[in-house]
Amino acid sequence: MSDFVDLSREERALYNPAFTALLAARTVQGHQTQYGRPCPVALAVLGAVMALQPAVREKLPRTTNAGVSRWVEENRAVKVAMLQNATALAAVVRPGLLLALQTTLVHCTDQGLLQLPTGRLKKVITGPTEELIAIQKAAHMLGRWLPSTGSMSTVMTLLGVRP
Secondary structure (H helix, E strand, O other): OOOOOOOOHHHHHHOOHHHHHHHHHHHHHHHHHHHOOOEOHHHHHHHHHHHOOHHHHOOOOOOOOOOHHHHHHHOHHHHHHHHHHHHHHHHHHHHHHHHHHHOOOOEEOOOOOEEOOOOOOOOOOOOOOHHHHHHHHHHHHHHHHHHHHOOHHHHHHHHOOOO
C-alpha cells in the first residue's frame, strides 16, 4: 500500500503556496487594519493555519470583542484541532509566506515584522467559491483578533502550539 495521499482538486487549491501567501497577507492586512503597525511573523503563520481548518473556522466568534482565552476554554475542539494539525499546516503555510515575501505581497521590516505595502491587496475579499472567501475572511479576522490577548507566545500557549 502506498503512503501517497491523493489530494482532491479543492485541497490542492487550498494548500498551494499562492493561496497560503494570500492567507498570510490577509492576516497581516487584518493586523495592520486593527493596530496600525506591522505584524509578527508568527501571527501571519498562525492566522493562515487556523483559517485553513474548517473545525476552527466554524467556531470563530462573530466579533473581535470576544476574549481569546475564554473562547479557547469554551471551544476545546479548537485546541484539539490545533494540536493535531498545526505542525503539518505550518509546513504548508511557510512556503506561501516565502512566496509572499519574494513577490513583495508583504514586506519584512528591519525589526523582522511583516507589513502589507499600500495597494498590494484589495480590501474587498473575493474568490471563486464561498469556501475560499470564508477562509480569507477568517485569516483577516484572526489578524485583528488574536493579538488582543497579548503576546503571541500567550496566544500560542492558549492554543497548545509552539512557535
